[in-house]
Amino acid sequence: xxxxxxxxxxxxxxxxxxxxxxxxxxxxxxxxxxxxxxxxxxxxxxxxxxxxxxxxxxxxxxxxxxxxxxxxxxxxxxxxxxxxxxxxxxxxxxxxxxxxx
Amino acid sequence: xxxxxxxxxxxxxxxxxxxxxxxxxxxxxxxxxxxxxxxxxxxxxxxxxxxxxxxxxxxxxxxxxxxxxxxxxxxxxxxxxxxxxxxxxxxxxxxxxxxxx
DNA sequence: CCGAATGTTCGAAGAATGTGGAACCCCGGA
DNA sequence: TCCGGGGTTCCACATTCTTCGAACATTCGG
Numbered sequence: 285x286x287x288x289x290x291x292x293x294x295x296x297x298x299x300x301x302x303x304x305x306x307x308x309x310x311x312x313x314x315x316x317x318x319x320x321x322x323x324x325x326x327x328x329x330x331x332x333x334x335x336x337x338x339x340x341x342x343x344x345x346x347x348x349x350x351x352x353x354x355x356x357x358x359x360x361x362x363x364x365x366x367x368x369x370x371x372x373x374x375x376x377x378x379x380x381x382x383x384x385x
Numbered sequence: 386x387x388x389x390x391x392x393x394x395x396x397x398x399x400x401x402x403x404x405x406x407x408x409x410x411x412x413x414x415x416x417x418x419x420x421x422x423x424x425x426x427x428x429x430x431x432x433x434x435x436x437x438x439x440x441x442x443x444x445x446x447x448x449x450x451x452x453x454x455x456x457x458x459x460x461x462x463x464x465x466x467x468x469x470x471x472x473x474x475x476x477x478x479x480x481x482x483x484x485x486x
Numbered sequence: 487c488c489g490a491a492t493g494t495t496c497g498a499a500g501a502a503t504g505t506g507g508a509a510c511c512c513c514g515g516a
Numbered sequence: 517t518c519c520g521g522g523g524t525t526c527c528a529c530a531t532t533c534t535t536c537g538a539a540c541a542t543t544c545g546g
Contacts, residue, residue: 287472288398295393296534315492322536327493329534346492346543361472367465371388374462397504416522423506428523430504447513447522 285337285360293336294368299329301378303338306352307369311342312382313349319380386438386461394437395469400430402479404439407453408470412443414450417484 294300298319306312319326330350333339337356342349357365372378395401399420407413420427431451434440438457443450458466473479 287476287478288396288401291392292396295389295396297389298534300389321534323493324495324537325535327495331494332533343493348493361468361475363464364468364472367462367468371462371465375388377388399504414522422504424523425507425525426505428525432524433503444523449523 285356287361289336290338290357290361293332293338296329296332297378298380299333299378300372301380302329302333302350303352304369304372304378305380305382306339306350309352309354311349311351313347315347316383317380318383386457388462390437391439391458391462394433394439397430397433398479399481400434400479401473402481403430403434403451404453405470405473405479406481406483407440407451410453410455412450412452413483414448416448418451418481419484420481 294303298321301319302317305317314326314330317326319329321329330339330341330348334341334350338353339350340353342351354365395404399422402420403418406418415427415431418427420430422430431440431442431449435442435451439454440451441454443452455466
């Protein structure tokens with residue numbers, strides 16, 4: 285979990301969008317993630333986020349659920365996540381939404 | 386000056402290093418920037434930073450001087466620069482230093 | 487057991503990135 | 517006027533990224 289890695293992961297609008305959806309701390313199944321990309325592409329983006337240490341993925345049966353690792357991020361990079369999310373909200377970055385569970 | 390652009394610019398260790406050197410607000414001639422890259426590569430990195438809106442370049446005769454656009458960054462992305470610089474310092478990202486003028 | 491749903495992985499194409507060398511431009515000094 | 521230092525631009529190369537479709541693995545439901 286290094287800073288350049290995290291920034292690279294977040295430099296893609298789709299991935300910032302995913303993080304924005306997860307910002308409220310709730311866990312989401314990624315069938316609920318509505319992103320304008322193919323299934324394999326979404327899988328790829330989630331992998332980048334996971335390997336950068338930004339998200340955690342939990343498997344349950346055939347489904348996967350993803351959460352933001354907010355506590356770890358805040359410990360390692362104090363205040364960065366908050367500032368980043370605020371900036372992303374201000375610019376409305378990403379076209380990812382989530383279905384209500 | 387968009388968030389993904391800024392994050393992409395800062396996802397390279399060399400460029401974070403440059404920003405760290407400029408963090409004190411002082412203007413630097415980029416003959417003073419000691420980065421372990423070729424001249425054309427440094428020029429490239431400075432261009433990325435400039436076009437992302439992170440730095441400003443001033444030309445004086447044959448030399449160029451660069452400053453961090455801290456005020457503009459803070460206005461657009463409140464607190465982001467501070468959090469980013471703190472994280473970069475904590476990890477000691479980048480191998481760029483500056484000669485004393 | 488078979489089929490549908492859900493992710494992952496693989497292969498590929500196209501674009502972007504980081505890097506350095508060589509040539510070029512511009513200005514200042516001798 | 518010529519030379520040299522300082523930057524930029526152009527080209528080339530290797531690497532990485534983004535994207536998708538197709539094939540595969542796994543698990544649940546009927």
